[in-house]
Amino acid sequence: MIYVIAGQTATGKSETAIKLAQVMNAEIISADSVAVYRKLDIGSAKPSQIERANIPHHMIDVLDLDEPFNVAIFQEEARRLIKEIKSREKNVIVVGGTGLYIKALLYDYRFEKEPDMEIERDESTETLYSLLRNQDPLTAETIHPNNRKRIIRALNSFEYHNKTRNELNQKQKDTQIIDAKVFFLHGDRNKVYKRINERVERMFEMGLETEVCDLYREDRNIFEYNSMNSIGYREFESYFNKEIDREQLIALIQRNTRRFAKRQMTWFKNQQPAIWINIDEESAFDVIVKEIKLPV
16 A cells, blocks of 8 residues: 555645655655756755655656656656565655656556657748647647757657557556555635745745756756756746746746646546545645554
8 A cells, every 4th residue: 555645736745745754654756747857946846855854755856857757757667666665664655746647656557668769850840839739739738839859759759659649648547556545635726826826936035036047057958858848947938038027927837837736636536536635624634644544
């Protein structure tokens, strides 16, 4: 049995997991596609170094920005870590808000091999993006129209498999193969949105802009990397291109994060059975302790 703490952004998943790990001899596996990267610290809301020193965390700060990471890589590494942690007779807590990562870990998901070759194209980026929108519109929505490298990679994948990303995902088996208790933290929509807005403001107070500016000075190609396609980082490309000002940048990150929180609710309602915990009505820690019958 493993324990999964999922939930909307800004509902206290990490704090709950750390508190729980302290009383149940557990280690934490991060199911976050951003925290896995070094140097993406503030925008990913990683646990602090002190928190990680007290409780072992895995899959945080393990990749450079230009290294690939996706749900298939996460699935393989997380399953390996579960075996390793359990071999030390410790409990496992998986923490993350991305539904596909959680489901791929727990269920019999088998991913198609991606093409190894990097094929350059002669067409303009605008033409390539238009082609991708015609071939695989759902994938196109997840890629910035100026991100030539990712557009070409997505086109290569479509042409290699002759299937869209959605069609590939539909082949997955809805059979759970890892025993787990899944908890989903949520709250009143207006309160969650308020917490999101405040958290984004705190990130800027903590130096998010400086963090991204430093990365951009080091490598002007950073926005071509998958690592920078996440909310809280990808919006800076428009800011650096002077398409939006700082106030609009903050508002854009807040809006995109609120939209993501809404998608998290939709995913878990329709795709992933879980024990739902309304953090406005009860303590997530207390509910989980009671649910797993943990003496504290």
